[in-house]
Amino acid sequence: MSYPYDHRPIGIFDSGVGGLTVLQELLEKFPDETFIYLGDTARVPYGTKSPATVQRYTIQVAEFLLRQGVKGLVVACNTASALGLPALRAHCEVPILGVIEPGCQAAVGLFQDGALATPDGDRPRCIGVIGTHGTITSGAYARTLALLVPEYVIRSLSCPLFVPLVEEGWTNYPSARLLIRESLQPFIDNPVDALILGCTHYPILKPKIADILGSATTLVDSAQAVALALNRLMGAGIVLPSAQRQFVHYYVTDAATRFREVAARFLPQLNMDAVEVVDL
Amino acid sequence: MSYPYDHRPIGIFDSGVGGLTVLQELLEKFPDETFIYLGDTARVPYGTKSPATVQRYTIQVAEFLLRQGVKGLVVACNTASALGLPALRAHCEVPILGVIEPGCQAAVGLFQDGALATPDGDRPRCIGVIGTHGTITSGAYARTLALLVPEYVIRSLSCPLFVPLVEEGWTNYPSARLLIRESLQPFIDNPVDALILGCTHYPILKPKIADILGSATTLVDSAQAVALALNRLMGAGIVLPSAQRQFVHYYVTDAATRFREVAARFLPQLNMDAVEVVDL
Numbered sequence: 001m002s003y004p005y006d007h008r009p010i011g012i013f014d015s016g017v018g019g020l021t022v023l024q025e026l027l028e029k030f031p032d033e034t035f036i037y038l039g040d041t042a043r044v045p046y047g048t049k050s051p052a053t054v055q056r057y058t059i060q061v062a063e064f065l066l067r068q069g070v071k072g073l074v075v076a077c078n079t080a081s082a083l084g085l086p087a088l089r090a091h092c093e094v095p096i097l098g099v100i101e102p103g104c105q106a107a108v109g110l111f112q113d114g115a116l117a118t119p120d121g122d123r124p125r126c127i128g129v130i131g132t133h134g135t136i137t138s139g140a141y142a143r144t145l146a147l148l149v150p151e152y153v154i155r156s157l158s159c160p161l162f163v164p165l166v167e168e169g170w171t172n173y174p175s176a177r178l179l180i181r182e183s184l185q186p187f188i189d190n191p192v193d194a195l196i197l198g199c200t201h202y203p204i205l206k207p208k209i210a211d212i213l214g215s216a217t218t219l220v221d222s223a224q225a226v227a228l229a230l231n232r233l234m235g236a237g238i239v240l241p242s243a244q245r246q247f248v249h250y251y252v253t254d255a256a257t258r259f260r261e262v263a264a265r266f267l268p269q270l271n272m273d274a275v276e277v278v279d280l
Numbered sequence: 281m282s283y284p285y286d287h288r289p290i291g292i293f294d295s296g297v298g299g300l301t302v303l304q305e306l307l308e309k310f311p312d313e314t315f316i317y318l319g320d321t322a323r324v325p326y327g328t329k330s331p332a333t334v335q336r337y338t339i340q341v342a343e344f345l346l347r348q349g350v351k352g353l354v355v356a357c358n359t360a361s362a363l364g365l366p367a368l369r370a371h372c373e374v375p376i377l378g379v380i381e382p383g384c385q386a387a388v389g390l391f392q393d394g395a396l397a398t399p400d401g402d403r404p405r406c407i408g409v410i411g412t413h414g415t416i417t418s419g420a421y422a423r424t425l426a427l428l429v430p431e432y433v434i435r436s437l438s439c440p441l442f443v444p445l446v447e448e449g450w451t452n453y454p455s456a457r458l459l460i461r462e463s464l465q466p467f468i469d470n471p472v473d474a475l476i477l478g479c480t481h482y483p484i485l486k487p488k489i490a491d492i493l494g495s496a497t498t499l500v501d502s503a504q505a506v507a508l509a510l511n512r513l514m515g516a517g518i519v520l521p522s523a524q525r526q527f528v529h530y531y532v533t534d535a536a537t538r539f540r541e542v543a544a545r546f547l548p549q550l551n552m553d554a555v556e557v558v559d560l
Contacts, residue, residue, distance in 0.1 A: 179455035
């Protein structure tokens, strides 16, 4: 039997600030773990790029984190999870956690736990997914959900302007609210039972989305789902826990000041003293 | 004396589709010139990136176009013009035309031609500039205008969400109009005499901006200004004209289909048959 602790850090990455919503959840749920976060801010957004490009970027970022000696990788970016995960799993030896499977399991779990009532009459259960162009057109959520719950109706929608709204901090203007409403119109006209926020930037808009869609739709936040999934990996001994947090370090590929500003606006509780710029 | 014609193409580039507004103007005004356009779509947007990164990208793109044998370069991207032009001029031997000086000259020309009346009373003449974060914080417009017309009041404003609105084709929704209005609020509260659209994406929003700001403000479009500047370079024999258009070729660094779609939405008159993906 291997030693029951592994004090190496956990690597976590996103194209920009979005993955910080996942990091924040992990910091809270795993107070004894050390984390290294990388935001690929020189190449954000991933959501509009081609699959081949996203794959190349994902592997470059993972290689950087592996060189820092991480014991596991959290791909806290839906586009990178949707398009880069198979290539990444073929490429590296540490356990890798994406955001798509956890999100799907959390959505399905809502029905199975009884948290969501069975729809009235014969209407099938319905799960919606919102994400970037790249995530939605990859079909990764629809495929994963079809395997888990083939009898459910799955509806996908890309909301490409939500990432710029968050990255620019333009979330409290009336135009932001109207833009979110217009983007979600298909889910206002025909509500879904559960809606997966299939982009790690979207939890920052969660209160507004919840307000617009109302109580008929339960929102599923990848950040919480990933924390549950990491807990399962630890329970199964696939990732061994650490016993004391040593540090949290942030890397970006460009413009550290801007990254710090955007992060501070949305996640002021994160301590951003150590942000270093690296060239991948 | 050198031969009076030069049939080599003119290179023109932008981070994405924005520069096509400049290309369209040049195609119309210079029917005998051949053009090669490059959209750096793998790395769009430039406007949020650091000066060092924008400089590196600008030089990489220019080197690619120089290898295609261009006789001159049009930097149809305000961020690249603001941050990359001095490095680029030190780096290559063909004439280079940015968008900032032509835009400033066109704005100042409005007053000097008498196209704009002298303000009532003692109020100084006032020129506004809108652009990306990168362009505005570089101060390139403010510096250039201060040299040309030190007695004018210059007011700058970054409108970072206009590029995503255009790139996503989200321009005809009520939220887009509201977002443009909210962004321009300082120029609604205190109008400027002339407003330079300091980003090549913005001419696509020109009718809406004109409608919101009203007749008190005259808009200055870089595309038209660049065509005038190229005409001056030809008049001075710095760039020799061609006598017949041979081709127009498009290169992108990622996702040709998406580039073609976005371009077709805004500039349907451009023939996008030849779009090739290159890796810089």
